[in-house]
Amino acid sequence: MSGVNYHLQRSSQFYELERFESCYQEATEALKYDAENEEAFFLILLALIQLKKYDKAEQIGNTAIGANPDSDQLFYAMGILFNRKEDFGKAKDYIEAAIRIHPTESQYYVQLAKSHLNFNQVKQAQALLNHSLKLNPNNESALQLKSLLEQQTGTSQKAQVLADKALNLAPEDAHAHLVKATLFWNNNNFESAESHLETAVQLQPQNQDILALWLESRTRNIPKWKTPINLLAGNSQGLSLIHI
Numbered sequence: 001m002s003g004v005n006y007h008l009q010r011s012s013q014f015y016e017l018e019r020f021e022s023c024y025q026e027a028t029e030a031l032k033y034d035a036e037n038e039e040a041f042f043l044i045l046l047a048l049i050q051l052k053k054y055d056k057a058e059q060i061g062n063t064a065i066g067a068n069p070d071s072d073q074l075f076y077a078m079g080i081l082f083n084r085k086e087d088f089g090k091a092k093d094y095i096e097a098a099i100r101i102h103p104t105e106s107q108y109y110v111q112l113a114k115s116h117l118n119f120n121q122v123k124q125a126q127a128l129l130n131h132s133l134k135l136n137p138n139n140e141s142a143l144q145l146k147s148l149l150e151q152q153t154g155t156s157q158k159a160q161v162l163a164d165k166a167l168n169l170a171p172e173d174a175h176a177h178l179v180k181a182t183l184f185w186n187n188n189n190f191e192s193a194e195s196h197l198e199t200a201v202q203l204q205p206q207n208q209d210i211l212a213l214w215l216e217s218r219t220r221n222i223p224k225w226k227t228p229i230n231l232l233a234g235n236s237q238g239l240s241l242i243h244i
Contacts, residue, residue: 007033011023011024027041072102088115106133110132148179156183173203
């Protein structure tokens with residue numbers, strides 16, 4: 001195995017283990033073997049976003065795209081970065097650039113839908129999620145976000161079908177349990193809602209937003225459940241192409 005591949009493999013493994021500092025370090029080592037390596041830059045950006053080092057990520061991202069101007073995944077990562085920075089217009093521009101390069105990647109449309117939701121453009125977000133699911137009917141994050149939108153604007157039955165499919169596809173995804181919890185909460189089944197929130201906390205204990213939501217649920221005081229859709233629309237931890 002070449003030096004660059006060795007460090008890329010280790011970086012990817014560290015990312016999956018949520019050891020983001022180690023992920024960053026290994027990807028940086030990979031650049032010593034290949035100074036313009038697209039995958040190394042991508043992993044660096046993902047790690048820095050998770051570490052909330054947004055300014056550093058933006059600086060490196062500009063360098064990365066300069067070296068790889070046709071990289072859809074680098075534009076995608078920059079889109080997520082600017083969603084995190086709450087610069088939703090710039091996020092939208094980057095994600096649309098990723099789609100122009102790779103129009104059949106289902107996950108890009110989910111991220112673009114999130115940008116539109118931050119502008120309260122629900123119909124546009126729904127259309128993008130529908131297209132994402134046309135490209136990949138098993139896109140878990142698209143199913144999750146569409147279920148939450150259906151809970152707010154559509155039918156409870158359709159929302160439940162979407163939420164159940166997402167949970168069956170990814171039973172160890174904290175956000176899948178979050179979506180199920182909202183359904184139970186809206187049906188006044190507070191015990192089941194709290195159970196799914198507790199599972200979500202166990203699956204993603206570092207997520208302070210989900211922890212706070214679980215604790216708040218125990219007071220029966222979560223008005224209109226706006227927090228879950230905010231989490232999935234702009235603060236989801238799932239950044240990789242595999243995953244929301």
